[in-house]
Amino acid sequence: METLENIKQYYSLGKDFEDDFFAREHLSDQIQDRLEKSEKELNSYYFYSLKITKIPTRINYHHFNFEKLQDISRKLTNGMTTFGTIPNRVFFKKYFLGGVRTISINQEINNDYPSFNLNYLVFSNLDNLDVRITNQLITRLRMIDPSLEMSMTFIGSFDKVQISKDLDYSTNVDFSSDILKKLGESNLHDIFNNQFQRPRYFGKLFKTKSL
Numbered sequence: 001m002e003t004l005e006n007i008k009q010y011y012s013l014g015k016d017f018e019d020d021f022f023a024r025e026h027l028s029d030q031i032q033d034r035l036e037k038s039e040k041e042l043n044s045y046y047f048y049s050l051k052i053t054k055i056p057t058r059i060n061y062h063h064f065n066f067e068k069l070q071d072i073s074r075k076l077t078n079g080m081t082t083f084g085t086i087p088n089r090v091f092f093k094k095y096f097l098g099g100v101r102t103i104s105i106n107q108e109i110n111n112d113y114p115s116f117n118l119n120y121l122v123f124s125n126l127d128n129l130d131v132r133i134t135n136q137l138i139t140r141l142r143m144i145d146p147s148l149e150m151s152m153t154f155i156g157s158f159d160k161v162q163i164s165k166d167l168d169y170s171t172n173v174d175f176s177s178d179i180l181k182k183l184g185e186s187n188l189h190d191i192f193n194n195q196f197q198r199p200r201y202f203g204k205l206f207k208t209k210s211l
Contacts (some may be wrong), residue, residue: 002122027169031121031199034161038205040159045097046127047155048183049166049169050120052076052141052148056113060147061182064116066190073101073118075144083140091140093130096122102169103157105194110177114191125157130154131200171195 035042051109052072056064075081079088085092099122107114126132141148155166171194173180181188 025058027102027197027199028164028167031167032164033104034100034199034201034205035158035160035163037187039160042093042106042123042158045123045158046129047096047121047158047163048049048096048129049153050122050137051151051153052115052118052120052139054145054148055117055148056116056183061113062184064159064183065187069103069116069118072144072148076141079144081140081143083136083143083153088140091136095126095133096124096203098123098205100205101200101202103194103197104168104170105173106170107173107177109183110174111179113183114173114178121155121163121166128154135168148195167196169197169199 027042054064054069054072063135076088076091081088083091099120100120102118102119104119106117133149134152137152139149141150153166171191173187173191176190180191183191
């Protein structure tokens, strides 16, 4: 998997890049800081982890890019695609009061494409959503992209330690992998920069002050 040296070599980066490389370690601290500012109010909500996975294949890899990955998130959380009589935007805001989204990339097998994961840490004033709406969420996602996989996990009440464990923003790939290079320079650049991503806040958590 990735090392500082092979990434520096691959991108011809200088030694002063090391500071930026290790800056990704602060991403968890940024999110924790945002949560702690509203800890008192967050204690009254139920937390869930929502993971949406897209894996390119030999058939469609040349159509994959990060803009399409971001578009999946936009269509789910703020889109007007309608299932029944309720658009995605209304459905998502009805059940989730706020949260944060990160992207993780994991190449488990050297000669296979990595999984690109949209990871949502969301909270609601409603309990048991992992049982009540998972099938509806899956259906809505399949309308956006039939190849998507999704899982939803109940975390429970606000717990800084547990939430920190559930935050996933990792980038674990082998930049020397031939199959990874097939994704093209633009995608490789975005994969590399994913480790420096800014977390995306929405709903009540978008505000920096108290809820």
